[in-house]
Amino acid sequence: MPPIREGYDRSSRNPVTATHFHEVLARLAGVHGVPGAQLAILRDGTKTVVQTGVEHQERRRPMDAASAVPIGSITKLATATVAMVLVADDDLELDQPAGEVLGVTGLDDRFTPRRLLSHTSGLPSDPADVTAACLREVRGADLVCPPGSAFSYSNLGYALVGSLIESVTGMTWREAVEAILLRPSKIEPAYAESPRTVSGHGHATGQGGARPIEQALPPLLEPAGALALSAGDLVELGRVHLGKPGLLDVVTAADMHGRVPGAEPFGLADGWGLGIAHYDGEDDVWLGHDGTADGTSCHLRIDQAGACVVAFTANGAAGTRMWQDLSTELRALGLELPDQRPRAITRPVPIPAGDFGTYRNGAIDYTIRADEDGGTVLVVDGEVFPDLTLHEDATIAVRDPATGDATPCGRLRGTSGEATAIEVGGRLAGRR
Incomplete structure (x- = not known):
C-alpha cells in the first residue's frame, strides 16, 4: 500500500485515519460481494487513498492504488472537460450547430455542443448500429424529444461530441483526451481493453463468488465510456472542477458547472450542467458523475465550497449498492456527502x-x-x-x-x- 495521509472529522474534532476508511471499505466489500474496491478522498489539500480486495476473482492479484477500473460514463465528464477547454481557447462555440463545426450537411442545426453536453439534444440513448459511422447514426436517428426541450441521456450525443473534438483538434479522441486533460492532470491513461485494466464482475452467486466479465464497448462509443482510471485518478479529474483557475478559466468553468434550465435527470441526479451532474446536499450542491461499465460501478463527487473530492471504484456489479452504504458511513465520519438513496415511495x-x-x-x-x-x-x-x-x-x-x-x-x-x-x-x- 502506498503512503497515505490522515483525514479529519470536523464534527467530532477527532482524527479519522486512513485505517478507518480502509476498515469501512473492506467490510462493505465483503457485505456486498464486491471483489475489489478503491476509495480516494481529497480534503483540505490532503489526499487519502485506500483499497481492498482483488483485481480479478480468479487470478487473485491484489487491488492497489494504481489499479485502473473501467469507469463507464464518468468518461463523459472527461470528454466534456476537453470540449470546454476548447471553448475556453475559442476553438469551439457552445451554441454553434455541430454540422458547421464538422463542415458537413444533413445534421439538425439544433444539435449544438451545449445541448449535446447537457443531454438535451433529443438524440436517442444509443446508436441503432454500433458498427456504423457516427454521422450516419446521428443523421438517421429518430429524436426522442425536440432538441432543447427535455433531458434524455444520450451516449450517441457524446459520440458526436467526440467527433467535434477530433475535428477541432486534428487528433483522435484518445489523443485529445490524453494531451489536453489526462497528462496535464498527471493521470496515466488506460482504457477498458488495456492489459492493466481491472476486470469487472457480475453479482456474487453461491460459493464461486462473482464471475469475471470482459469489457465490450464499440469504438463509436469511446467518448461516452472508454476510460479506465483508479479512484486516485478520479480525484485528480475532480480537482480540475474545484473552481480554481487551471485547465478551465473561471468563466468557462462557471458555464460548465451551472445547472441547465429544463435538464431534469430524473433518477440520475438533481440537475445537470455541461457534462457534469448536480447532487443536492443539505447545505450545498455537489458536482460529479456516476459510471458503470461491464461489471463495474464508479462514483465521483466534488464539493467546491469545501474543496473536497470523493471518488469510489468497484469491480463488481453490486458496487452501486455498496456506494450507497459507503456514502452513509462517510457522512458519519464527517464527509457531508449528499444522500442519493431513492426518494420516498408513494402509495x-x-x-x-x-x-x-x-x-x-x-x-x-x-x-x-x-x-x-x-x-x-x-x-x-x-x-x-x-x-x-x-x-x-x-x-x-x-x-x-x-x-x-x-x-x-x-x-x-x-x-x-x-x-x-x-x-x-x-x-x-x-x-x-
Whole structure:
C-alpha cells in the first residue's frame, strides 16, 4: 500500500485515519460481494487513498492504488472537460450547430455542443448500429424529444461530441483526451481493453463468488465510456472542477458547472450542467458523475465550497449498492456527502389500461404488459423486469432479477391513462 495521509472529522474534532476508511471499505466489500474496491478522498489539500480486495476473482492479484477500473460514463465528464477547454481557447462555440463545426450537411442545426453536453439534444440513448459511422447514426436517428426541450441521456450525443473534438483538434479522441486533460492532470491513461485494466464482475452467486466479465464497448462509443482510471485518478479529474483557475478559466468553468434550465435527470441526479451532474446536499450542491461499465460501478463527487473530492471504484456489479452504504458511513465520519438513496415511495396504484403498450428510445423498446400470472412486467430490449408497480406520483418500480429487490427505475410522463412517454434511467422513450 502506498503512503497515505490522515483525514479529519470536523464534527467530532477527532482524527479519522486512513485505517478507518480502509476498515469501512473492506467490510462493505465483503457485505456486498464486491471483489475489489478503491476509495480516494481529497480534503483540505490532503489526499487519502485506500483499497481492498482483488483485481480479478480468479487470478487473485491484489487491488492497489494504481489499479485502473473501467469507469463507464464518468468518461463523459472527461470528454466534456476537453470540449470546454476548447471553448475556453475559442476553438469551439457552445451554441454553434455541430454540422458547421464538422463542415458537413444533413445534421439538425439544433444539435449544438451545449445541448449535446447537457443531454438535451433529443438524440436517442444509443446508436441503432454500433458498427456504423457516427454521422450516419446521428443523421438517421429518430429524436426522442425536440432538441432543447427535455433531458434524455444520450451516449450517441457524446459520440458526436467526440467527433467535434477530433475535428477541432486534428487528433483522435484518445489523443485529445490524453494531451489536453489526462497528462496535464498527471493521470496515466488506460482504457477498458488495456492489459492493466481491472476486470469487472457480475453479482456474487453461491460459493464461486462473482464471475469475471470482459469489457465490450464499440469504438463509436469511446467518448461516452472508454476510460479506465483508479479512484486516485478520479480525484485528480475532480480537482480540475474545484473552481480554481487551471485547465478551465473561471468563466468557462462557471458555464460548465451551472445547472441547465429544463435538464431534469430524473433518477440520475438533481440537475445537470455541461457534462457534469448536480447532487443536492443539505447545505450545498455537489458536482460529479456516476459510471458503470461491464461489471463495474464508479462514483465521483466534488464539493467546491469545501474543496473536497470523493471518488469510489468497484469491480463488481453490486458496487452501486455498496456506494450507497459507503456514502452513509462517510457522512458519519464527517464527509457531508449528499444522500442519493431513492426518494420516498408513494402509495401504489393500479396501472391504467391506457398506459400499457410500447415506448421507444432509438432502437430500444420499453414495453409495459401483463404477465401470465396476472401481474405486470416491464420489458426493456427483450429483458423482462417483473412486478412492475406504479405509484401515485407516476414513479415506477420493478423487481431486480439479480437481487430480487424492489427497485425504483423511472416514471411515466403525461396524463394518467394517456401516458406519452416513459422515463427510465434518465432516458425518455415516447409511445409508439
